[in-house]
Every structure is written in C-alpha cells, then in structure tokens.
Amino acid sequence: MTKTIASSRCHHNPQVSCGDCRLNAICLPISLHITDIDKLDEIIQRGRPLQKGEFLYRAGEPFQSVYAIRSGTIKSIRVTNDGLEQVTGFYLPGEIVGMDGLAQNQYSNSAMALETSAVCEIPFTRLEELSLQIPSLQRHFFQLMSKEITEDQQLITLLSKNSAEERVASLLLSISTRNANRQLSALEFRLPMSRADIGNYLGLTIETVSRVFSRFQKQDILSVDKKEISILDIDALRTAANAVTC
Amino acid sequence: MTKTIASSRCHHNPQVSCGDCRLNAICLPISLHITDIDKLDEIIQRGRPLQKGEFLYRAGEPFQSVYAIRSGTIKSIRVTNDGLEQVTGFYLPGEIVGMDGLAQNQYSNSAMALETSAVCEIPFTRLEELSLQIPSLQRHFFQLMSKEITEDQQLITLLSKNSAEERVASLLLSISTRNANRQLSALEFRLPMSRADIGNYLGLTIETVSRVFSRFQKQDILSVDKKEISILDIDALRTAANAVTC
DNA sequence: CGCGGAGTTGAAACGTCTCAATTGTAGTGG
DNA sequence: CCACTACAATTGAGACGTTTCAACTCCGCG
Numbered sequence: 001m002t003k004t005i006a007s008s009r010c011h012h013n014p015q016v017s018c019g020d021c022r023l024n025a026i027c028l029p030i031s032l033h034i035t036d037i038d039k040l041d042e043i044i045q046r047g048r049p050l051q052k053g054e055f056l057y058r059a060g061e062p063f064q065s066v067y068a069i070r071s072g073t074i075k076s077i078r079v080t081n082d083g084l085e086q087v088t089g090f091y092l093p094g095e096i097v098g099m100d101g102l103a104q105n106q107y108s109n110s111a112m113a114l115e116t117s118a119v120c121e122i123p124f125t126r127l128e129e130l131s132l133q134i135p136s137l138q139r140h141f142f143q144l145m146s147k148e149i150t151e152d153q154q155l156i157t158l159l160s161k162n163s164a165e166e167r168v169a170s171l172l173l174s175i176s177t178r179n180a181n182r183q184l185s186a187l188e189f190r191l192p193m194s195r196a197d198i199g200n201y202l203g204l205t206i207e208t209v210s211r212v213f214s215r216f217q218k219q220d221i222l223s224v225d226k227k228e229i230s231i232l233d234i235d236a237l238r239t240a241a242n243a244v245t246c
Numbered sequence: 247m248t249k250t251i252a253s254s255r256c257h258h259n260p261q262v263s264c265g266d267c268r269l270n271a272i273c274l275p276i277s278l279h280i281t282d283i284d285k286l287d288e289i290i291q292r293g294r295p296l297q298k299g300e301f302l303y304r305a306g307e308p309f310q311s312v313y314a315i316r317s318g319t320i321k322s323i324r325v326t327n328d329g330l331e332q333v334t335g336f337y338l339p340g341e342i343v344g345m346d347g348l349a350q351n352q353y354s355n356s357a358m359a360l361e362t363s364a365v366c367e368i369p370f371t372r373l374e375e376l377s378l379q380i381p382s383l384q385r386h387f388f389q390l391m392s393k394e395i396t397e398d399q400q401l402i403t404l405l406s407k408n409s410a411e412e413r414v415a416s417l418l419l420s421i422s423t424r425n426a427n428r429q430l431s432a433l434e435f436r437l438p439m440s441r442a443d444i445g446n447y448l449g450l451t452i453e454t455v456s457r458v459f460s461r462f463q464k465q466d467i468l469s470v471d472k473k474e475i476s477i478l479d480i481d482a483l484r485t486a487a488n489a490v491t492c
Numbered sequence: 493c494g495c496g497g498a499g500t501t502g503a504a505a506c507g508t509c510t511c512a513a514t515t516g517t518a519g520t521g522g
Numbered sequence: 523c524c525a526c527t528a529c530a531a532t533t534g535a536g537a538c539g540t541t542t543c544a545a546c547t548c549c550g551c552g
Contacts, residue, residue, distance in 0.1 A: 078403055082488060086403040100399065102392035108399070128385060132378055139374060145391040146348035152398035153346065153354070157324055157332040159405040160449035164508070195531060203406035205509060210532055226517080226531080242328060410540070441499065451541060456500055472499080472549090495552085505542070515532070522525080 016070075017041045018120075026094040026181055027068050028122070031140030039134070043126040046070075049118040056097070056111035056119060063101030065121045069093050072117020073192035075201075076100070076109040087201040089151075090114075090193060092178050099145050114192045159203045162242065167202040168212040169241035172222075176231060187234065191227040216240070259364070262316075263287045272340040272427055273314050274368070277386030285380070289372040292316075295364040302343070302357035302365060309347030311367045315339050318363025319438035321447075322346070322355040333447040335397075336360075336439060338424050345391050360438045405449045408488065413448040414458040415487035418468075422477060433480065437473040462486070 018029045018041045029037045045065075049072070050056060056067060059079060067074075074091040088109055091097040101107040102124070131138035158167055180186040191198070199209045216222040221237050223230040231237055264275045264287045275283045291311075295318070296302060302313060302320060313320075320337040334355055337343040347353040348370070377384035404413055426432040437444070445455045462468040467483050469476040477483055 078399060080403055080407060084407060086399075086406055088399045088402060099392055100395050103389050103396050108396045128381070128388070131384065132381060135374070135378060138377065138384065142374070142387070142391065143349050145388065145395065146345055148395050149391065149398060150346050150349050150354045152395060152402060153324060153332075153334045156334060156398060156401055156405060157326055159402060160332055160446075161326060161330055200406075206531075207510085207533080208508060211508095214532075452499075453501080453542085454540060457540095460500075493552105495550105497550090498548085500545105500547070502545085503543090506540090508538090508540095510537070511535090513532105513534085515530100517530075518528090520525100520527080522523105 015046075018044065021070070023068075023070065023094040023182070028096070028140070028144075031136045032134070033136075036134050036137070039130060040137075043123060043130065044068075045121040045123070046118070047121065049116050050113040052113055052115050054113050056113065057101075057107050058110045059107050061107050063098075063105050063107055063124065065123050066096055066098035066101075066127070067111070068120040068122065069095050069097065070118040070120055073114040074111050074117055074119070075114055075193060075197060076111050078109050085200060087197055090175075090197075090201070092175075093182060095178075096144055099148055114197070164202075164204050164208050165212050165215070165240055166242045167204065168198070168209060169216075169237050171198065171202060172229065172231065173234075173237060173241055176234075187231045189229055191229055261292075264290065264366075267316070269314075269316065269340040269428070274342070274386070277382045278380070279382075282380050282383070285376060286383075289369060289376065290314075291367040291369070292364070293367065295362050296359040298359055298361050300359050302359065303347075303353050304356045305353050307353050309344075309351050309353055309370065311369050312342055312344035312347075312373070313357070314366040314368065315341050315343065316364040316366055319360040320357050320363055320365070321360055321439060321443060322357050324355050331446060333443055336421075336443075336447070338421075339428055341424075342390055345394055360443070410448075410450050410454050411458050411461070411486055412488045413450065414444070414455060415462075415483050417444065417448060418475065418477065419480075419483060419487050422480075433477045435475055437475055 018024055018027070018037050019034070021027065021029075024030070024037075029040060032040060056074060059077075069091050071093055074097050075087055076089045076091065076097060078086045078088055080086060088100075089097070091111075097111055097119075098107065100109050127137075127141070131141060158170055162170070175189065175191070176186045179189050193201075195206045195209050198204075199206045202209070213222065213224045216237075217224055219236065221231070221233045221240065223232055264270055264273070264283050265280070267273065267275075270276070270283075275286060278286060305323075305325060315337050317339055320343050321333055322335045322337065322343060324332045324334055326332060334346075335343070337357075343357055343365075344353065346355050373383075373387070377387060404416055408416070421435065421437070422432045425435050439447075441452045441455050444450075445452045448455070450458075459468065459470045462483075463470055465482065467477070467479045467486065469478055
C-alpha cells in the first residue's frame with residue numbers, strides 16, 4: 001500500500017482539495033465553514049510525495065510553512081549539542097508538523113519521512129493573514145499549538161515517571177487511538193518507525209524496547225511480527241501503560 | 247524581599263501598568279507599539295499577590311486566561327493517573343503561564359506559587375479579539391506558544407539523553423540565564439523551588455539532586471547554602487551540562 | 493525545648509544500559 | 523535461484539547509575 005505510486009485514488013495523490021480530503025474531519029478544515037475551506041485550499045501547496053528518509057525540512061532552515069500530513073508518517077528530530085538525535089514526535093495523517101519553527105523563525109527540529117508520505121504545505125505568513133480574517137481559524141491554530149504543548153508535557157511525564165514497559169505500552173496505545181480516529185484498526189497495524197526510533201523517542205535503548213515487546217508477547221498482550229502489531233489484550237496493555245492514557 | 251507587602255515600589259504592586267512595568271522589555275508588550283500597549287493594558291487584570299502554596303488555577307478548571315508573571319515564581323504541575331505530580335515548568339517574572347489550557351478549554355496543569363507572587367491576568371477571549379486587530383500581537387502569541395513547545399522539547403531531550411549531573415547543571419544554567427535577562431545576577435541567586443520540585447521536574451529523586459549539588463560543591467563549581475546558589479565556575483558548569491545550553 | 497519539615501549522606505537493590513553474539517530479513521549480484 | 527552483504531532485531535550476561543530505604547543533621551517555629 002505504501003508503495004503505490006500517485007494515482008487519483010491514492011493517498012499520496014497531490015490533487016485532492018481540502019473539501020474532498022478524507023481527512024478533513026480531523027485536520028485543519030475541522031474548524032472552518034465550507035466557504036472558508038476554499039480560502040484555506042487556495043494557500044495550501046501540495047508537492048510530490050516524500051520518499052522514506054527524505055527531509056521535509058531541516059533544523060536551522062528559515063521557517064516558512066507548517067505541514068499537514070496527508071499520508072505516511074513523519075518523525076521530528078532535534079539534534080543535541082553533542083550530535084545525538086532526539087526524536088521529538090511522530091506525525092500521522094491529519095496531524096500538523098512544523099510549529100516549533102515559529103519561535104525563532106527557523107525550524108528547531110528536522111522532519112523526516114519514515115515511509116512514502118504526502119504533505120500539504122501551509123505557508124505560515126498566509127495562514128497568519130487568513131487567521132486575521134477568520135477568527136475560528138486563529139482559535140483553531142492556537143488550540144493546535146496548545147495541543148502540541150500538552151502532548152509534549154505528556155511525554156515529559158512519561159519519560160520522568162514511567163518504566164520501560166509503561167512507555168512502550170503508552171506509545172502503542174497512542175498510535176492505536178490515532179489510527180482509530182482515522183477509521184483504521186485500533187488493534188492491528190504496522191508500526192511505521194524502527195525500534196531505534198521508538199527507543200530514541202521513549203528514552204530507551206533498542207535492546208530494551210525489544211525486550212519489552214518480547215515480554216508483552218510472552219504475556220499474550222501483543223503479537224509482534226517485525227513491525228506488524230496485533231494488540232491481543234488491550235485492557236492488559238492499558239494496565240501495563242498505567243498512568244498515561246494517550 | 248519576597249515578604250514585603252504591596253506598596254507603590256514593590257514588585258508585587260498591582261497598580262503598575264504595562265507601560266511602566268520594568269518587565270516590559272521581556273514580557274508581552276515587547277511586540278507592541280506604545281499605542282497598542284494601552285489597549286493591552288485595558289484588558290489585563292491585576293489582583294492581589296498569591297501567597298506561597300496558593301493555586302493560580304487548577305487542572306480541569308475551565309480555561310479563561312493566561313497569566314504573565316510579574317514577581318515571584320510559579321510552578322506548573324500535571325497530575326498523573328496514579329496520583330503522582332509531575333512538575334512541567336517553572337515560570338519566572340516576564341514569562342507567560344497557562345497556554346496549555348487552550349487545547350481543551352480547560353487547564354491541563356495546575357499552577358502554584360512557590361513564593362509570594364504577583365501575576366497579570368490576561369483574559370484569553372479578549373486577547374484573541376485584540377490579536378485580530380493587532381497582527382504583531384497575534385504573531386507574538388504564536389511565537390510564545392512555539393517557544394513553549396521548543397522548551398518542552400528541550401526538556402524531553404534532557405530527560406531522555408542526559409545524566410543526573412547534566413540535568414541539574416542545565417536547570418541551573420537556565421535559571422541563571424533567565425535571571426540575567428531580568429538584570430539580576432547570573433552567578434548568585436536564590437532557588438525559588440525545593441529539592442523535591444527540582445527532582446520532580448528533572449525526573450530524579452530528592453536524594454540524587456542533593457548528591458549532585460554536593461559533588462558540584464566538592465568540585466568547586468558551586469557554592470550551595472540551602473537555596474542560595476553561587477556559581478563559582480560557570481564554564482565548568484556548562485561543561486557539566488554538556489549538550490543543552492538553555 | 494522539642495517537634496516537624498527539608499536536606500544530606502550511606503549502603504544495598506533495582507532497572508536499564510552496554511557489550512557481544514546470534515538470528516532474521518531485505519536487497520544485490522553472480 | 524542461491525550466495526552474499528548489510529542492516530534490523532533479538533537475546534544473554536555483566537556493568538553502571540539511579541533509586542530505595544534508612545539514619546542522621548540542620549533549622550525554623552510553636
């Protein structure tokens with residue numbers, strides 16, 4: 001599925017407008033009237049899909065746009081002073097990435113495609129202008145940024161208070177929930193990211209992530225086949241996640 | 247100093263307008279023309295100072311305002327499902343707290359005064375209206391939220407990648423820098439928060455924080471007397487912090 | 493004076509990391 | 523089609539750093 005080339009029916013198809021996009025119930029247009037959606041459509045730019053490993057933008061580049069994910073998965077990464085990478089987020093279809101760039105007029109993260117991905121580019125100065133005309137858009141954007149803040153704080157709590165098992169379980173539940181919001185299966189899905197990305201995001205080593213997966217399999221909570229995940233006992237997974245219900 | 251009652255010269259004095267406030271070079275007004283500052287002033291509400299331990303707002307309360315700190319220190323805390331607290335931030339004079347509440351129209355954190363503190367309440371719906379009229383205010387607010395995001399991501403990186411010593415050193419450098427921005431000493435200051443708050447914020451136990459302070463003292467990097475901190479060797483402290491230059 | 497909270501210090505326990513070996517899988521070329 | 527390589531993932535054993543538990547000090551305050 002992720003390897004299909006762009007066609008009129010394909011997720012990566014660059015020709016779809018916001019009004020027709022199957023994600024418009026969860027993406028930016030959710031806040032807009034029909035007439036306003038067209039205005040939004042006019043400023044959105046849709047390019048060719050990104051291939052796995054390609055950068056959407058890199059840390060330090062001048063901030064110009066935020067991006068709505070249309071298909072695929074994007075990870076955002078910060079580079080620490082000593083050259084290590086820190087994965088700061090995974091962005092699935094319908095989600096917005098790039099808002100970290102506003103503060104300093106340059107991106108503080110890099111964004112990389114984890115698989116073939118299509119994005120809608122939203123030039124920020126034009127979005128700002130539009131926000132001055134459409135109060136509900138301004139509010140929605142404030143809310144989007146606030147949501148990013150609360151999600152980051154959830155991750156902070158996870159890193160600060162929770163064990164390896166709790167962290168991995170929380171991430172799986174988060175992905176499960178976000179899949180469900182997109183009408184996909186909450187119990188069976190393919191992880192778009194590697195064990196290394198998971199570990200990096202959760203503050204764990206690859207080996208620890210792997211061991212947790214193994215333990216969950218032995219407990220019949222999960223069935224894991226490489227990146228294919230089946231949640232066999234979601235209540236047990238919720239229990240294992242403790243605290244955080246993403 | 248922190249126990250002085252409000253007087254015309256006191257930091258906690260509720261009568262000061264934004265135009266006269268000694269923080270206006272680093273607070274919200276930084277983005278505004280003189281005429282616009284008056285408009286901002288009109289919507290800002292200043293109440294009596296909060297005493298140590300008092301809540302500015304509590305998680306779950308309906309979101310109505312963001313708050314600019316005028317004096318003192320506020321900590322924001324999330325409560326996890328299992329009842330533990332997670333400190334998500336410390337807010338010093340000139341900084342804005344409460345933006346996490348926007349996403350869900352209710353605060354996701356509680357905010358508590360760590361010492362006697364005065365705040366300027368900014369009703370959000372009025373700030374929104376004003377932002378529609380003053381583009382630079384809208385932009386500034388977007389930037390403020392973006393700044394909160396990048397700072398949270400810095401903390402995520404710190405928790406995920408850095409040792410106890412690096413975390414404590416980073417926090418001290420952050421406070422030092424923020425003090426310097428307010429024309430206070432970068433090398434000698436009083437920590438407004440307890441060891442418990444520091445540990446909680448940094449994902450460490452009280453004991454570990456205490457041990458790190460002791461080690462830094464033995465290395466002549468710091469002089470610690472309860473909450474009074476003197477940075478004796480800021481270069482060594484930067485080295486100890488590694489990576490993160492807050 | 494004695495109480496309680498905050499902070500410090502020590503010793504052992506614990507969980508994750510590190511290092512290393514092994515397996516499995518996808519991609520490449522003979 | 524199979525051998526070969528490169529990479530991702532798994533698994534084990536020991537090392538390491540932080541936590542836990544406990545005792546103790548310090549200080550403000552009734």
